[in-house]
Amino acid sequence: AQKITQTQPGMFVQEKEAVTLDCTYDTSDPSYGLFWYKQPSSGEMIFLIYQGSYDQQNATEGRYSLNFQKARKSANLVISASQLGDSAMYFCAMREENNAGNMLTFGGGTRLMVKP
Amino acid sequence: DAGVIQSPRHEVTEMGQEVTLRCKPISGHDYLFWYRQTMMRGLELLIYFNNNVPIDDSGMPEDRFSAKMPNASFSTLKIQPSEPRDSAVYFCASSLLRGYTFGSGTRLTVV
Numbered sequence: 001a002q003k004i005t006q007t008q009p010g011m012f013v014q015e016k017e018a019v020t021l022d023c024t025y026d027t028s029d030p031s032y033g034l035f036w037y038k039q040p041s042s043g044e045m046i047f048l049i050y051q052g053s054y055d056q057q058n059a060t061e062g063r064y065s066l067n068f069q070k071a072r073k074s075a076n077l078v079i080s081a082s083q084l085g086d087s088a089m090y091f092c093a094m095r096e097e098n099n100a101g102n103m104l105t106f107g108g109g110t111r112l113m114v115k116p
Numbered sequence: 117d118a119g120v121i122q123s124p125r126h127e128v129t130e131m132g133q134e135v136t137l138r139c140k141p142i143s144g145h146d147y148l149f150w151y152r153q154t155m156m157r158g159l160e161l162l163i164y165f166n167n168n169v170p171i172d173d174s175g176m177p178e179d180r181f182s183a184k185m186p187n188a189s190f191s192t193l194k195i196q197p198s199e200p201r202d203s204a205v206y207f208c209a210s211s212l213l214r215g216y217t218f219g220s221g222t223r224l225t226v227v
Contacts, residue, residue, distance in 0.1 A: 033214060043205065045218035052214075091159065095214075101171055102147050102211060106159040 003027065004092050004107035012113050013082045020067070021077040021110045023092035031097040034075040035104065036066065039089040048090075051075055079112075087114045122208050122219035129226055134196040137222045140189055141210030145217075150183055150193050151207040153221070159207075165191065198226045 005024045013019035025034065036048040051059045051066045059066040067076040079086055089111050093104040121140040129135050141148050149164040163173040165185045173183070180199070185191040195202055203226050209218040 035216070037218075043223075044220050045207065045209075047216065050214065101164070102166070103149065103161050103164055103172065104209075104216060105161070108158045 002107075003105045004094055006090075006092055006107035006110050008110045009108070010111040010113065012115055013079075013086075015084060015114055015116050016081055018078060018080045019082055019112065021079070021090050021092075021112065023075045023077065023107060025073050025075060025092075025094050027073075027094065027096050029096040029098045033095045033097065034066070034068070035093040035095070036064070036075075036077045037091045037093065037106075038086075039091065039109075040085075041088070045091075049077065082114045084114050084116060087112060120208055120210050120217050120219035122206075122222050124222060125220060126223045127225070129198055129224070131199055131226055132197045134194065135198045135202075135224060135226075137193040137206050137208075137224070139191045139193070139208030139219060141191070141208070142212075142217055143189065145210035145212045147211040148185060148191050149207075149209040149211070149216075150191070151209065151218075153205045153207060154203075162193070162206075195224075198224075200226045202226050 003026050032053045034051045038046045049059050049061045049064045049066050051068045058068050063080045065078045089109045091109045092107040123138045150162040151159050153159045162175045163183045168185045183193045205221045205223050207218050207221045209216050
């Protein structure tokens, strides 16, 4: 079974609008962390935001926020006020702290395209 | 800090040749990971090390692939012999606690 599922292969958003990128995960480990990375066309992997399974509040980093719904096992990324530079691939990833060492498991990614 | 440094950035080689990819992790990081990215399979973990010791190499596709970490500041991923299906972007990442930093990747093309 897929541990990280990103159901949106591609998405369009109008510049200056908000967009939500979906991520669902599957784990039996009570202690885990969820990560979002951005990969622009240049290819590097840029860390955006982290949410721990025991964190009480949803993580925020500037225009990025993580809508963490633990019971539904979802960790959606919200980008507010989209900019043209946000056009990129976005990957959700999980680390299971007890079951799988320190490795990150990635979803298939969502390609976001911001329209001017 | 210079970040995770990978070399070369691009490599084009002929089928059957040996290819060596190199990685210098961030100083002080105790985990090092090798990932491969392809359109078909996405980002796959190949192998990872903790304090220079290989922990899990179950993602290494076959015996043609090998990885070493002789010291805390250097790791190599070797493919011998290379095949066209090995064409991909290979990322090295290092980690301390909950932070992961990726290198810029090596784009390998096997013709």
